Amino acid sequence: MxxxxxxxxxxxxxxxxxxxxxxxxxxxKKIMLDMGSGSLHNLTKVCDLDSLDAIFISHLHFDHTSDLLPFQYYLDVRKNPITLYIHESNSEYYKLLTGHPKFNIANINEGDVRNFGPASLSFFELEHSAKNFAIKITTHDTVFVYTGDTVFTEKLYDICEDADYLLADCAKPDNFNGSHAKLSEMFNMCKELNIQLLVTHFSPNTNPKKDFSSFKEIEIVEEISVYEL
Ligand SMILES: [Zn+2]
Ligand SMILES: [Zn+2]
Known part of the structure; x- marks a missing residue:
């Protein structure tokens, strides 16, 4: 992977x-996890868009979805439909994001499991200021989890029990109050479960390498970096 x-x-x-x-x-197979602004531009540097098989959207906040709008101009010229794993919503924004006829909408709910080539995808609702789903990608030798945005909850222990890698929204210090996890919380769980923690969702006003230098065994993920998992 x-x-x-x-x-x-x-x-x-x-x-x-x-x-x-x-x-x-x-x-x-190739799947894009979330499509916040700028990520589509970076995607074109590492992938021919025609070879993208699917997109997963964790939740409807702008910072995870906004490039789905210009992506629809690309869909106008794309030959084949593309699968969009997303939790259905009645909101106008959802309709705007998903309205293109070449989106093959795959509605996701808690506990759903879908085949993705030889891998399986499973989805779990977490706690955030918007309805948010984590995705777990399981292959014969690797289990990877991406949280989307979430506070830390005990449910993560169940989801991540058999995981090798956790890409987690947790770039927050201990004094943070809001609907994102603190680094120390994810760090402690990953240590206990022996999971490699990949830290993401950095506020623009932070210097993660400096701010989190006391945490060993974590990986601060930056664009465009590539990991063989
Ligand atoms: Zn976010
Ligand atoms: Zn969010």
Whole structure:
């Protein structure tokens, strides 16, 4: 499994960082996890868009979805439909994001499992200021979890029990109060479960390498970095 980090900032970009977007390649298939602003541009640097099989959207916040809008202009010229794993909503914004006829909408709900080539995708609702789903990608030798945006909850222990890698929204210090996890919380769980923690969702006003230098064994993910998982 290969992970390309195409945007790891939020909720707005920094000079060096675009918003949430990650490409996973596994078993000859490609899926984009979230599509925040700037991530689509970075995607074109690492992937021919025609070869993209699917997109997963964790939740409807702008920093995870906004590049789905210009992506629809690309769909006008794309030959084949593309699968969009997303939780259905009645909101106008959802309709705007998903209205293109070449989106093959795959509605996701808690506990759903879908085949993706030789891999399986499963989805779990977490706690955030918008309805948010984590995705777990399981292959014969690797289990990868991406949280989307979430506070830390005990449910993450169940989801991540058999995981090798956790890409987590947790770039927050202990004094942070809001609907994102603190680094120490994810760090402690990953240590306990023996999972490699990949930290993401950096505020533009932070210096993660400096701010989190006391945490060993974590990986601060930046664009465009590529990991063989
Ligand atoms: Zn976010
Ligand atoms: Zn969010």
């Amino acid at each position: 290969k992970l390309s980090v195409l945007g790891s900032c939020g909720p707005y970009p920094s000079k060096t960082g675009c918003l949430s977007g990650y490409l996973i390649e596994t078993g000859g």
